[in-house]
Amino acid sequence: MGPSPDAGVDLADVTVRTRQVVEELQEAAALGPNHLLVIGCSTSEVAGRPIGTAGSLAIAAAIWEGVEAVRRRHGFHVAWQCCEHLNRALVVERETMERFGLEEVTVVPHPRPASMATVAYERMRDPVVVEAVRAHAGVDIGDTLIGMHLRPVAVPVRPSVREIGQAHVTMARTRPKLIGGERAIYRRPDGAHPAGDGQRNEE
Numbered sequence: 001m002g003p004s005p006d007a008g009v010d011l012a013d014v015t016v017r018t019r020q021v022v023e024e025l026q027e028a029a030a031l032g033p034n035h036l037l038v039i040g041c042s043t044s045e046v047a048g049r050p051i052g053t054a055g056s057l058a059i060a061a062a063i064w065e066g067v068e069a070v071r072r073r074h075g076f077h078v079a080w081q082c083c084e085h086l087n088r089a090l091v092v093e094r095e096t097m098e099r100f101g102l103e104e105v106t107v108v109p110h111p112r113p114a115s116m117a118t119v120a121y122e123r124m125r126d127p128v129v130v131e132a133v134r135a136h137a138g139v140d141i142g143d144t145l146i147g148m149h150l151r152p153v154a155v156p157v158r159p160s161v162r163e164i165g166q167a168h169v170t171m172a173r174t175r176p177k178l179i180g181g182e183r184a185i186y187r188r189p190d191g192a193h194p195a196g197d198g199q200r201n202e203e
Contacts, residue, residue: 005044005054009058009059011059012062014066016066017161017163017164018062019066019067019069020161021139021159021169022037022066022067024171025037025137025139026074029136029157031076032074032075032076033075033076035077036079036133036135036136037071038079038139038146038149038150039079039116039138039141040140041060041063041167042116042141042142043063043115045141045167045168046063046142046167047059047165047166048166051142055111055114057111057118057119059165060115060116060120063116063164064123077092077095077099078092079133079135080120081116081144081149082109086117088145088149090130091109091120091129092124092128092130092133093127093128094127097128097130100134102130102132104128104131106129107129108129109129133149135149135150135151136174139169140171143170153175153177153178154173155173155174155175156171156172157172159171
């Protein structure tokens with residue numbers, strides 16, 4: 001057997017860095033009890049391995065602790081994205097599923113290949129897996145691609161910590177769509193209404 005995938009990874013530093021990026025996103029997005037945060041994480045990437053090749057429950061636990069430290073203070077809900085093999089389903093508390101009207105699916109994450117989702121499932125009070133969410137903000141550790149679970153419109157938030165372990169970190173908040181207002185244009189450059197000549201233009 002080769003070395004453990006988390007050999008050489010500073011787990012305490014992983015927790016500290018995770019807590020820092022989530023704190024920064026919480027501040028930027030004003031996350032509270034009525035908001036949902038989606039977390040995507042490749043523990044393989046944190047360990048410096050290609051995504052999906054060397055999952056680590058220890059790394060997942062360190063990341064969980066970092067997120068939970070912030071969640072407990074601010075009360076927002078968290079959805080933990082599963083691997084591609086589970087179609088990017090998400091682990092949430094049953095309370096979260098009911099609060100946001102999410103659709104449950106039947107599957108239990110397991111460490112290979114879903115280490116992060118497995119830890120979330122094991123540590124939640126009453127975990128369920130749901131098919132999709134429309135989260136108010138998200139953190140992506142290891143370029144797992146969480147965009148499919150964010151509400152429009154996503155606004156990048158640049159973290160002061162750009163890596164956790166060896167994994168690239170990106171994050172975003174979302175905002176309601178801007179409809180109308182001073183930046184809106186309702187006519188094409190030729191003056192025609194985009195709905196066609198038969199459309200009456202009303203001011």
